[in-house]
Amino acid sequence: MRFAPQWISLVGVCLFIGVACTPPYTITPPPSFKRFEQSRDFRYITADGVMLKAREVDNYPRGELEFWTSALKLHLDERGYVFKSETCFKTEGALDGCTLIFLLPHGAEDWVFGETVYVVDDTIYLIEVAGPFERYAKVADELTQAYKTFDPHH
Amino acid sequence: MIWSKHGLAGSAMALILLGWGMPCPAGEKPAQQEAPKESAETVQPNTHRRAALEARLVLKVIRVDKVRDVLLDEVKRLGGFPLLIENSQLILKVPPSGLTPLLKVAADQGWALNKSFQRQDLDLEITKLERRIASKQKMLDKLRAFFDDSDVAATLRIEREMVSQVQQLESLKGQLKLLLDRVRWARITIVFNFQRRDRIVDAHSPFEWVNTANLNQFLTEY
Numbered sequence: 408m409r410f411a412p413q414w415i416s417l418v419g420v421c422l423f424i425g426v427a428c429t430p431p432y433t434i435t436p437p438p439s440f441k442r443f444e445q446s447r448d449f450r451y452i453t454a455d456g457v458m459l460k461a462r463e464v465d466n467y468p469r470g471e472l473e474f475w476t477s478a479l480k481l482h483l484d485e486r487g488y489v490f491k492s493e494t495c496f497k498t499e500g501a502l503d504g505c506t507l508i509f510l511l512p513h514g515a516e517d518w519v520f521g522e523t524v525y526v527v528d529d530t531i532y533l534i535e536v537a538g539p540f541e542r543y544a545k546v547a548d549e550l551t552q553a554y555k556t557f558d559p560h561h
Numbered sequence: 562m563i564w565s566k567h568g569l570a571g572s573a574m575a576l577i578l579l580g581w582g583m584p585c586p587a588g589e590k591p592a593q594q595e596a597p598k599e600s601a602e603t604v605q606p607n608t609h610r611r612a613a614l615e616a617r618l619v620l621k622v623i624r625v626d627k628v629r630d631v632l633l634d635e636v637k638r639l640g641g642f643p644l645l646i647e648n649s650q651l652i653l654k655v656p657p658s659g660l661t662p663l664l665k666v667a668a669d670q671g672w673a674l675n676k677s678f679q680r681q682d683l684d685l686e687i688t689k690l691e692r693r694i695a696s697k698q699k700m701l702d703k704l705r706a707f708f709d710d711s712d713v714a715a716t717l718r719i720e721r722e723m724v725s726q727v728q729q730l731e732s733l734k735g736q737l738k739l740l741l742d743r744v745r746w747a748r749i750t751i752v753f754n755f756q757r758r759d760r761i762v763d764a765h766s767p768f769e770w771v772n773t774a775n776l777n778q779f780l781t782e783y
Binding site for chain 2 (some may be wrong): 450458460464465475478479481482483485486487488489491510511512513517518520521531533535537540542544545559
């Protein structure tokens, strides 16, 4: 059985798109969050508007987890964000991660802004969450559990 | 005007005494006026310093009404009382020994942020006021003694001065009461929302991606 070249190309494109459309990590989303299906990125939201997303940045200049969490904490502190907590943990796959939680006034409300940082070789993975305090507080425990399920593909 | 012998002497004595009791502008008080005629035992240093305690915190909670009730119950249990109850804040007064337990209970109710604690030593200020009050009281007692030997004119003059002295004495007592009240009750302000809305400012990190980690960018890119 022979495949026409155009079929091979199509399968190739599909495979490429499939790979390209898959984030280079997996994470079990918290149960209260639903995914934005139209986005290729990891973007989830609760019914009352707490937003969760993930992104990657270059680990440049190359630094360890402690270095980047310190830099982030210092920077947001300088900006006037109120530091609430830093929680460092190990994922189920034994990867080190740290979650920084800040509070800040946003409009008439007080919002939570959280950054969870993982450092894997040349890449820094960031899981960011934001939402009004009262709504965030309801899902805080779910998020903590979800952060532990993060697993980079490498 | 001719004063009787006793009247003149009484008035003169009264004026000398009054001179001691007159308040001086701050920073100009001569050393001998600081503590007039004090015996050695009255200047013994206090081993227990009297201080005013104040604490303030931003407390983020989900149910403000529920937490407010918990805190008010705790204040009552500690022997204190609320000074102000609002939806957005509480101002509470408790005995100084109750300050730490109350802060702990508050912190257990939610996220305790922006904590500040202030201890102001009022011992010197209180001691000065106490001495001035004692001094004025003695002076009034002495002035009263002159009534017996004074004529009408001198009596009126002494009485006028005594009224003035009593007013000053009451004012000092009021100041002392205020300070002693601050020592007796620690004051705690608990606010449930940030009160300064303009606290977020621009700052630049030398690390490019760190500059992208903030709420505005998050919302823009979401």
